[in-house]
Amino acid sequence: MALLTCDHVTLGYDGRAVLSGLHFEVNPGDYLCIVGENGSGKSTLMKTLLGLQKPLDGTISLGGGLIRSEIGYLPQQTAAQKDFPATVREIVLSGCLARCGKRPFYTRAEKQLAAKNMEYLHLGGLAARCYRELSGGQQQRVLLARALCASRKMLLLDEPAAGLDPRVTSEMYALIRRLNREEGITLLMVTHDLVSALQEATHILHVGGVPFFGTRAAYLASPLARRFLAPEGGGQP
Amino acid sequence: MMETLRMYFQFPFVRHALIVGVLIALCSSLLGVTLVLRRFSFIGDGLSHVAFGAMSVAGVLNLTNDLLFVMPVTVLSAVLLLRAGQNAKIKGDAAVAMISVGALAIGYLLLNLFSASSNLSGDVCSTLFGSTSILTLTSAEVGLCVVLSLGVVVIFILFYNRIFAVTFDEDFARASGLRVEATNLLIAVVIAVIIVLAMNLVGSLLISALIIFPAMSAMRLFKSFLSVTLCSAILSVFCALTGILMSIVAGTPVGSTIVAVDIAAFLICQAIAAVKGGILR
Numbered sequence: 001m002a003l004l005t006c007d008h009v010t011l012g013y014d015g016r017a018v019l020s021g022l023h024f025e026v027n028p029g030d031y032l033c034i035v036g037e038n039g040s041g042k043s044t045l046m047k048t049l050l051g052l053q054k055p056l057d058g059t060i061s062l063g064g065g066l067i068r069s070e071i072g073y074l075p076q077q078t079a080a081q082k083d084f085p086a087t088v089r090e091i092v093l094s095g096c097l098a099r100c101g102k103r104p105f106y107t108r109a110e111k112q113l114a115a116k117n118m119e120y121l122h123l124g125g126l127a128a129r130c131y132r133e134l135s136g137g138q139q140q141r142v143l144l145a146r147a148l149c150a151s152r153k154m155l156l157l158d159e160p161a162a163g164l165d166p167r168v169t170s171e172m173y174a175l176i177r178r179l180n181r182e183e184g185i186t187l188l189m190v191t192h193d194l195v196s197a198l199q200e201a202t203h204i205l206h207v208g209g210v211p212f213f214g215t216r217a218a219y220l221a222s223p224l225a226r227r228f229l230a231p232e233g234g235g236q237p
Numbered sequence: 238m239m240e241t242l243r244m245y246f247q248f249p250f251v252r253h254a255l256i257v258g259v260l261i262a263l264c265s266s267l268l269g270v271t272l273v274l275r276r277f278s279f280i281g282d283g284l285s286h287v288a289f290g291a292m293s294v295a296g297v298l299n300l301t302n303d304l305l306f307v308m309p310v311t312v313l314s315a316v317l318l319l320r321a322g323q324n325a326k327i328k329g330d331a332a333v334a335m336i337s338v339g340a341l342a343i344g345y346l347l348l349n350l351f352s353a354s355s356n357l358s359g360d361v362c363s364t365l366f367g368s369t370s371i372l373t374l375t376s377a378e379v380g381l382c383v384v385l386s387l388g389v390v391v392i393f394i395l396f397y398n399r400i401f402a403v404t405f406d407e408d409f410a411r412a413s414g415l416r417v418e419a420t421n422l423l424i425a426v427v428i429a430v431i432i433v434l435a436m437n438l439v440g441s442l443l444i445s446a447l448i449i450f451p452a453m454s455a456m457r458l459f460k461s462f463l464s465v466t467l468c469s470a471i472l473s474v475f476c477a478l479t480g481i482l483m484s485i486v487a488g489t490p491v492g493s494t495i496v497a498v499d500i501a502a503f504l505i506c507q508a509i510a511a512v513k514g515g516i517l518r
Contacts, residue, residue, distance in 0.1 A: 050412040051412065052411055052412060068414065069414030073412040073413070075408050078406070080274065080275070080276065081405065085460055085462060086401070086405060087461040090401065090463065094398065094405060094406075095409075095413070097402050097415055098414045104395045104398065105398065106398065129460075130461065132460075133460070
């Protein structure tokens with residue numbers, strides 16, 4: 001049973017289509033990378049999948065007992081967050097808010113969940129530190145821990161390596177891979193880093209022009225991949 | 238000096254002023270942190286001018302209770318302004334500026350055209366700078382202020398975690414199923430209530446100071462959202478108390494004295510942060 005199915009979806013805003021003919025499904029345990037040039041509608045797709053905006057046409061359906069608020073989200077950082085006075089613990093804990101329902105405060109179990117996720121992402125020693133004093137990689141791990149508090153089923157990652165140096169980037173990808181392989185969390189990752197995407201993902205969705213969806217192997221064999229990879233990899237992936 | 242204060246405390250209007258001043262300072266500082274962090278600092282300014290405009294209309298219409306008219310108008314404007322902040326067609330800051338100066342101008346114009354008062358500039362000055370209105374509160378007004386302030390504090394505590402979530406990351410909050418629009422609406426209504434209350438204390442020109450200064454001072458010193466919020470509340474109450482007492486002793490206008498104390502506190506916090514930063518570096 002697919003967790004997420006996009007059936008001939010057209011996306012856009014103000015009635016103007018940005019992306020059309022989207023047709024793909026995500027099964028439990030998949031690691032799907034969404035690639036495409038800037039302005040090809042990757043972020044619009046992400047927002048639509050999260051339910052922040054509606055598709056212009058077609059249907060997006062959830063299955064396998066997944067509900068929309070169980071999709072964890074790792075957004076790109078905003079300018080306002082860069083000097084936000086909050087501790088790591090406060091931010092991670094806010095991922096549990098969806099579990100609260102109408103209850104105004106967090107339970108002990110939710111606080112333990114937050115602590116466990118911080119530990120898992122090597123943030124245990126930083127719990128009382130201020131978010132704005134952390135390095136880019138640490139900040140990204142804080143937001144990932146928050147997303148994990150919201151969901152253990154499916155995570156949507158928006159450019160998780162944006163602005164990180166190469167060493168921290170590969171650490172970040174390793175952590176994300178571990179979430180997929182060891183914890184069995186289904187991942188959807190938007191990235192413009194096609195080389196890394198091809199190393200990590202099980203499936204590729206290429207948006208812009210005629211969308212491509214398929215396994216990694218099928219994508220590598222497609223003419224689209226060769227054209228898209230040419231400037232970076234010199235023709236042959 | 239203590240003698241003078243003891244003498245003044247025998248008057249109920251002085252005690253009223255202190256109670257109302259402390260409560261308003263507390264409430265405005267609580268929401269100040271989220272407003273400053275969300276780049277909405279100027280909404281307080283805009284709304285207070287709307288409240289001034291509404292007050293003038295209420296004055297012209299000869300309403301018996303100004304609050305019944307001023308409160309709904311301000312709440313409505315708060316909702317519209319917060320919504321304009323998300324609308325790309327009219328920029329949020331431009332919308333605030335337009336409503337702000339617009340209300341101020343229309344308010345003053347109406348007062349000039351229709352006012353029956355013999356001391357027009359005195360009236361306007363008192364609404365803008367709150368000069369004496371806090372010393373002329375009736376028991377009923379004090380009671381209303383106490384009830385509304387306690388309501389604001391209770392709402393803030395109950396919604397603290399949600400307010401934190403929408404302040405830090407609105408998109409994430411919305412994606413995890415939080416009703417962000419409802420939370421924003423609640424914040425807008427609470428801000429409007431605080432501003433209408435605060436007009437009595439510092440007048441409509443200086444309300445922004447009550448909202449912004451304690452939050453900015455606290456953010457210089459503390460690093461968690463909770464400690465910033467608590468520090469901002471304590472600092473704001475302390476400054477309001479000091480300001481009111483100083484204005485009584487020195488005979489200065491209440492509102493501007495409180496704001497002057499707030500500015501001094503901000504400079505001290507800034508200096509402490511600079512010294513601390515210097516040592517750590």
